Amino acid sequence: MTSTTQTLPPTDFPDRAAALTPLLREHALWGDENRRLHDDVLAALGRAGVFRMRVPARYGGAEADASTMLRTLEQVGRGDGSAAWVAAVWSTCAWLAGLFPDHVQDEVFSSPDVLVCGVLSPTATAVPRDGGIVVDGRWQFISGALHSGWQLVLAMAPTPDGSAQWPVMALVPLSDLEVVDDWHTAGLRGTGSVTTVARGVFVPGDRVLPMVAILEGQYASVLNAASPIYRAPMIATGCVAFAGSAVGLAKAAREAFLDRLPGRRITYTEYPSQREAPLTHLQLAEATLKADEAGFHATRLAATVDEKSATGEPWTVLDRVAARAALGRVLGLVKESVDILATASGGTSVYSDVPIQRISRDIQTLNLHALMHPNTNLELYGRVLCGLEPNSMYI
Numbered sequence: 001m002t003s004t005t006q007t008l009p010p011t012d013f014p015d016r017a018a019a020l021t022p023l024l025r026e027h028a029l030w031g032d033e034n035r036r037l038h039d040d041v042l043a044a045l046g047r048a049g050v051f052r053m054r055v056p057a058r059y060g061g062a063e064a065d066a067s068t069m070l071r072t073l074e075q076v077g078r079g080d081g082s083a084a085w086v087a088a089v090w091s092t093c094a095w096l097a098g099l100f101p102d103h104v105q106d107e108v109f110s111s112p113d114v115l116v117c118g119v120l121s122p123t124a125t126a127v128p129r130d131g132g133i134v135v136d137g138r139w140q141f142i143s144g145a146l147h148s149g150w151q152l153v154l155a156m157a158p159t160p161d162g163s164a165q166w167p168v169m170a171l172v173p174l175s176d177l178e179v180v181d182d183w184h185t186a187g188l189r190g191t192g193s194v195t196t197v198a199r200g201v202f203v204p205g206d207r208v209l210p211m212v213a214i215l216e217g218q219y220a221s222v223l224n225a226a227s228p229i230y231r232a233p234m235i236a237t238g239c240v241a242f243a244g245s246a247v248g249l250a251k252a253a254r255e256a257f258l259d260r261l262p263g264r265r266i267t268y269t270e271y272p273s274q275r276e277a278p279l280t281h282l283q284l285a286e287a288t289l290k291a292d293e294a295g296f297h298a299t300r301l302a303a304t305v306d307e308k309s310a311t312g313e314p315w316t317v318l319d320r321v322a323a324r325a326a327l328g329r330v331l332g333l334v335k336e337s338v339d340i341l342a343t344a345s346g347g348t349s350v351y352s353d354v355p356i357q358r359i360s361r362d363i364q365t366l367n368l369h370a371l372m373h374p375n376t377n378l379e380l381y382g383r384v385l386c387g388l389e390p391n392s393m394y395i
Contacts, residue, residue, distance in 0.1 A: 077248015
């Protein structure tokens with residue numbers, strides 16, 4: 001079934017997202033305290049088309065390129081890190097749904113406003129059953145599950161010859177899963193990244209893809225094969241989206257700091273204003289440059305994805321690993337930038353209605369994510385630069 005929803009011009013997305021900044025900031029504290037996105041935030045992002053950035057055009061999506069996605073998620077992140085993270089997950093998972101057979105996509109995207117969530121950890125098991133697999137297990141950190149219609153689940157299943165186990169990705173309606181409201185965390189609280197559970201869930205075989213095939217770019221869709229956005233590797237594609245969220249947080253931190261700067265003093269000093277202190281000049285300059293450097297790495301990565309997608313140039317192992325290295329660098333630099341500004345924000349910044357403390361918790365949480373942990377990604381990059389094989393299939 002093809003949606004009749006009007007296709008959205010990709011170039012408009014960053015401006016649409018930027019216009020939502022006041023609303024996102026208004027509801028960010030509510031999301032942090034209630035551990036989910038506010039309904040007004042969801043509605044506004046939906047009206048702006050943010051959730052359809054990476055949906056195939058034949059279903060009313062924009063098939064926006066990586067650079068557009070990056071700039072859009074940066075703007076969402078300026079307003080609220082949790083909203084940006086969930087939007088990044090939904091964008092990535094919509095793209096992943098586009099890898100499945102076309103008739104499966106017809107089912108998933110039968111509603112133009114459907115949202116797809118997911119996670120890449122194969123923390124479940126799957127056993128063959130006539131016509132498909134039966135899945136049992138649980139997945140943590142399912143950002144957006146509270147508002148999604150489908151989940152991309154990963155499970156360990158027997159290889160076709162039965163000699164070993166390998167991870168498979170499957171599309172499952174959220175209605176087939178149990179949702180466990182366990183998202184009590186220090187950061188990204190507004191994402192509602194709850195746990196989901198499968199208990200003997202049957203998944204038809206056409207909704208199952210081997211993870212190895214996905215990582216090697218062997219996709220099952222015929223109609224999406226000619227679209228440039230589906231020529232990029234899965235991990236590099238996700239790296240762009242997640243980098244956008246982080247760069248947005250860096251911008252949010254700087255703006256929040258500058259908003260509070262006029263009239264602030266440094267207690268127990270002679271300075272009449274914080275902005276007259278040389279220490280503040282050094283802190284703000286260093287934080288700004290680190291954020292700019294993070295933006296450079298994110299922008300270059302998105303440009304690489306778009307260029308290779310447009311030309312069909314193959315991705316080498318080093319290219320793929322460099323994408324993860326770029327993401328790790330972005331996350332590390334943004335954290336350093338935010339940490340500087342948080343340190344400079346004074347004792348009153350610990351109050352929950354002061355944005356810098358939430359931004360600091362959000363970027364710390366992002367830095368702990370296994371796929372974007374700076375140390376892990378830098379080690380992987382250096383390993384390949386030394387001529388060794390990567391020790392991860394997630395490249």
